Amino acid sequence: xxxxxxxxxxxxxxxxxxxxxxxxxxxxxxxxxxxxxxxxxxxxxxxxxxxxxxxxxxxxxxxxxxxxxxxxxxxxxxxxxxxxxxxxxxxxxxxxxxxxxxxxxxxxxxxxxxxxxxxxxxxxxxxxxxxxxxxxxxxxxxxxxxxxxxxxxxxxxxxxxxxxxxxxxxxxxxxxxxxxxxxxxxxxxxxxxxxxxxxxxxxxxxxxxxxxxxxxxxxxxxxxxxxxxxxxxxxxxxxxxxxxxxxxxxxxxxxxxxxxxxxxxxxxxxxxxxxxxxxxxxxxxxxxxxxxxxxxxxxxxxxxxxxxxxxxxxxxxxxxxxxxxxxxxxxxxxxxxxxxxxxxxxxxxxxxxxxxxxxxxxxxxxxxxxxxxxxxxx
Numbered sequence: 001x002x003x004x005x006x007x008x009x010x011x012x013x014x015x016x017x018x019x020x021x022x023x024x025x026x027x028x029x030x031x032x033x034x035x036x037x038x039x040x041x042x043x044x045x046x047x048x049x050x051x052x053x054x055x056x057x058x059x060x061x062x063x064x065x066x067x068x069x070x071x072x073x074x075x076x077x078x079x080x081x082x083x084x085x086x087x088x089x090x091x092x093x094x095x096x097x098x099x100x101x102x103x104x105x106x107x108x109x110x111x112x113x114x115x116x117x118x119x120x121x122x123x124x125x126x127x128x129x130x131x132x133x134x135x136x137x138x139x140x141x142x143x144x145x146x147x148x149x150x151x152x153x154x155x156x157x158x159x160x161x162x163x164x165x166x167x168x169x170x171x172x173x174x175x176x177x178x179x180x181x182x183x184x185x186x187x188x189x190x191x192x193x194x195x196x197x198x199x200x201x202x203x204x205x206x207x208x209x210x211x212x213x214x215x216x217x218x219x220x221x222x223x224x225x226x227x228x229x230x231x232x233x234x235x236x237x238x239x240x241x242x243x244x245x246x247x248x249x250x251x252x253x254x255x256x257x258x259x260x261x262x263x264x265x266x267x268x269x270x271x272x273x274x275x276x277x278x279x280x281x282x283x284x285x286x287x288x289x290x291x292x293x294x295x296x297x298x299x300x301x302x303x304x305x306x307x308x309x310x311x312x313x314x315x316x317x318x319x320x321x322x323x324x325x326x327x328x329x330x331x332x333x334x335x336x337x338x339x340x341x342x343x344x345x346x347x348x349x350x351x352x353x354x355x356x357x358x359x360x361x362x363x364x365x366x367x368x369x370x371x372x373x374x375x376x377x378x
Contacts, residue, residue: 020057020065033068037076045085046099046357056086056094099357103171105134106161108144110177121323126176126199126345133349142170158185165189172196172356174348178203195355197348207355209348211321212367213293214249216337220291220319221253223335223372229289229317235278235301236293237270275300284308284316292320292334302332321370337370344368 023040025033044050057065059073066073077094080086084100107130109123127143134141142164146157162185164170173189175182178200186205189196198205201213217234224232234249275297282290292298298320310316312332321337322330330336347366354361 020062023062023065025066025068033066034072034075034079037062037066037068037073038079041076041080042083042085045096047359050096052096052098054096056096058093103140103356104164104169105139105141105352105356106144106164106170106173107141108146108157108161108173108175110179111145111147122341123176125341126174129342129345130174130176130349133346133353137353158182161185162188165192165194168192168194170194172352174352175199175203175205178205195352197352197355199344199348207351207361207364209344209351209366209368211339211344212369215367215369216321217249217291217293218252219369219372220293220321220335220337222256223319224289224291224317225256227317231287232289232291233282233287234291234293235275235282235297237274237297270294270296272296272300272303275302276304279304284310287316289317289319292318295320295322295339298322298330298334302330302334305332335372337372339368339370 023037025036027033029036031039041050041056056077059070059077062073062076063070077086077088081088081094084097084102086094087097088094107127109127130141144157144161146161147155161170161173165173165185165188171194173194173196175196175198178198180202183203186196186198186203190206195207196205197207197209199209201208201210213236217236221232221234224230275292275294277300278297279290279301290301292301298318301318301320305312305316305318312318312334317335318332319335319337320330321339323339323341347368351361351364351366
């Protein structure tokens, strides 16, 4: 198929019609002629060559173009209508309905995060935006709410999700958060060609929209260096990222001429308590600045600094990242890099929709950097 041309004259100013000079029939093909016609329309609609609402030429016009029977064209149009690609209106004609949203989409997240203050905002917002997105497309979706994972046990949500991927019961999956123990499930999805968009940098998925942790840490330290702060420590959790060693961060900063103290790699569940204990493990009197690369741990760091009477930012300048919708949750004057989570979630949904629809993906891995909110030069 060479492709259709849009013809503005067929419907005047109200609708754009389609010139059908690109339609063709291979009479030697074992594929029925009506199926050849419908498949060419499917390809054009899936590729968005025919936008929603575009008028399809009349059956007679297609019949004359291809020199086939009227019944053949009618059968092709009826098939497209039954599949949801087009819709027919008596006395008006046949119009493109769009790419039918067939199949079930899965949305996975940890239930423990639904009640948490900071990550809960992201997860709940992600579920709400995903629900609205799929509802607007009239696509069915299923929530998989998983509990804590361990090497020795799983949960019913992961079991159900694995079964659905095994039998191709879902056509795509959005991971609002991930865990290293989910990797076998991600590998199975790849084998079964089920597109997965992972919103975490934990686990290897074909598509990701994730927070650029390395980029944030480097930008934060650079921000501090510009303000004369060079005795910097960094707190982050390897449970929330693929960073397993601080060596890369330290080496990069030193190559940039920035003095950085040994990084605190606090390997726990990225909790408020984890942030508190990480701050307590540092010799704060040797520091003039601190980067907290986890928004949950930042609350624990703040609690410790308040207890110790540390004056921020005069004694210690602290940089963290924050969901822009929850940026006022900290009371101390931390420098906050805002993360536009709504935009991040929307990018993930668009990426998943393109992957399910079979569109060419130009950027399978999107790394989102937060932007500095503070202008205080302290």
